[in-house]
Amino acid sequence: MTHSAEYRLLGAIGMNYPLWDVPATGLIIAFIAVVHVFISHFAVGGGLFLVLTERKARRDEDAELLAFVRRHSRFFVLLTLVGGAITGVGIWFTIGLVHPQATATLIQAFVWGWAIEWTFFVVEIAAAMVYYYGWDRLDARTHLTIGWIYFGAAWLSLAVINGILTFMLTPGAWVTTHAFWDGILNPTYLPGVVARTVGAFGLAGLYALVTAAWMEQGALKQRIARYAGLAWVAPTGAILPLTAAWYLVAAAKAGVPVPEILGAPGGTLREFAAATLTGAATIGVPIAQRAAALAILSWVLVLMATLVIVRWRAVSFGRPAAILLMTCGLAGIGAMEWVREDLRKPYIIGQVMYVNGVWADEAEQIRTRGIIPSALWARKLPSRTDPVEAHQNAGAEIFRLQCSSCHTVNGYLAIEPLVRNTSVTALQGTIRRLESWRHRRMPPFTGSEGDREALATYLAGIGGASREHIRLASAQANVGHRLFDEHCAMCHGPDGDVPFKASNRSAAHLYELIGRLPSINDAMPAFEGTDPERQAIADYIATLDVPQQSSIGGDR
């Protein structure tokens, strides 16, 4: 196998790293990150919980409560050190594998932020261990001081990482200045750190309830349950939606189209409720809307469960309750983090780098040069004499380079159902308008005309189009039919969501309608072609009175 000059071209910066050829690698990050957030935020809130409860126990000379704190601290140290610290490192490992381009960029910009966070991490780990080992060896005041040090270091660590995370959504002035502090102290920093802190305290109460669930029935269990439920879970539960709203408003102010993403373009609560709770939205990011629903549901369940425990079951609640609380807590955290991630689409670093690693600045360069020459790690295409096959191979590689960071063919975010029975021209049209497609927040297709054609050919094949159809696609004679395919058939073709019927409307009437598509249905983009093209389409669709023959060829 020879590696000739095609590998020596310096790639566009954004297509610089190899892609890990495994489907849905983003889910690996999601899994490790959600577990880590669930544990680490508890580590922050739990630190405060331990210190305040210890102080209370000592002040009240309450040996029972002190024993509880001691037991809780053992569980705490084990979970946060083994689970929390290592999953945090796990995120490090994973992001370098799944998105080295973004990771390398974040490191270049914020290495000193991570170095600063590391100093807090060192103190946090040491303090946790000294706190745990020091129950019998340190006097009360020193032990409490160690606890405060732990909490302070843990919170500071969160405060730094929050800077980098919120930067990814709303980089603010950093986009022009590239200044460290502009990046860290960005528009969603403050609401982010407040929301996470409130969430951390809520989780602390949750975990305390879980520890109490394992206790024997009795007065102490009841006291802990009431204390954790009423002093920690309930207040944070009440405040958390406000902090979440603050975060979303700040993001929207910074240019993130929050209402559209959540399926409520008008910005009303009714729309939002319809989108999240009933899945009625036709625009936005469906997964984000489902996640928002899950977050709300989890929050309600946690509060209700806590209320039931505190009011009626404080003496006797056990493992089932604990499992319910932990499941809902994990689901809620996961859902909220998922929404946060989806708000960022189509970027991995807001305004600057798309999810597929392409720098926004470079898009023109790649469009001119083409995707495969721009990608340092493009695979050598097998040579094929059949032009259709050659096209499909190129399209497959383009799909791998530009789309597979999110889409699989048949699995997670599968592309096959989206392109099933769709013609090459329809796909070309959609690919050209990808970034405005149903407000799904897709990145623009960054490739040449030839790349677009190749990708459309590949996708049509995935969707079941015959070779004959693909061959014919470029030769399609009827201009109006071809234009309809390109601009409209994705939804209005025979296999689309809303197959078109002329219903005796004249070509002139249809011509007028084509001129004001968004006013008919705001999911439709305005028609962008020329007047003759508009007329050709109107002439064509005026003939669509009977169920259409599929424009895709017969044999599969």
Place this chain on the structure above:
Amino acid sequence: MTSYGGWPVPVSGPLPMAAPAWLFHALLLLTFVLHLLAMNTLAGGAVLAGVTRLRRNAGPHHVTFVRRFGAAAPVLTAATVTFGVAPLLFLQVLYGRLFFPSSIVMAWWWLGVVPLLIVAYSAAYALAMRHSLSEAQRTVLYGLMAAILLFIAFVYVNNMTMMLSPGTVVERYMADGTGRQLNLREAVLAPRYLHVVLSAIAVAALVLAVSGHLRRAKEPEFAEWAVRFGLGWFAAATILSIAAGTWWMLRLPDDVLNRLIGGEAYATAAFVTGALAGLLALGSAVTARVRTRSSLLVWTTTGATLVALVAMVLTRDSVRQAALERIGYAQPALVVTQWGPIAIFAVLLVAAIATVVWMTVKLARGKLTDG
């Protein structure tokens, strides 16, 4: 023969470096030394403890050693991980363009380090905290810990060698990008792995000897045993490690080897210092086994080992630099030093060290009370 050859390397992004390369380089080496000390004690100690558990004629001192190692294992793991993330960060700043691609070629192996570490860490805590475990269960846990840590070391050596061979990375990636490969065809892989594992055992054995010796006033018998046992293992492991190291040198490309033996001042100084210090440590260790109460010999062994360790880290670094030169790897020219964050980091680092020292001293001096 390892080939480096003119392969393309990812370009650096449009962002400037946040500090001159030498600063990241210095921090990388410093934090890596700290990581090595903790990791050697942990991994080497796990091997020693595991082997000792399997002895049929284990005496009371063997038991004491294993028990103390078990109690210390969680702290050692925490230290290893904490001091491991720092060099990993600086490695990615300096060499990410090589490191990320090689990591991706071996993605599943690399990622596997994380759950394995959780298992090993949990085993450490089980050994330290659960006193109701049976003897058989404890032996299994020690074995598990040792096996996992030795495996993690193997994964790391694969990555660290593959990242210096972009030709291998490209070839392997083009053959299979799913992340299932290692770097098994690498010429230096086996000797390098043996050398670092044996050195880790040597360091851990030395730590045992020193920790025993420090307690000689309160536990004179254990102290004598620890020095004899520990430095015996140290000597044996060091001899084998020297053999493995020599084998490693012979597998290096000629131009790299030449640097170490006179071709380049920095490389030669580091290597010769390391080799001589290592020999000195070996000599004083062997002698100390006979004269087990000699503090001078114990401290000479310790000092020489530390010098050897640092010098060998610098030697390793110069071998890496030689490889980078072959590849034609260069740091970005644009540097915009972020003085503010650096200053804050420096201040916080001092504060963090002071805080940790204070807390540790408080704990160490704390008397056992009724709680």
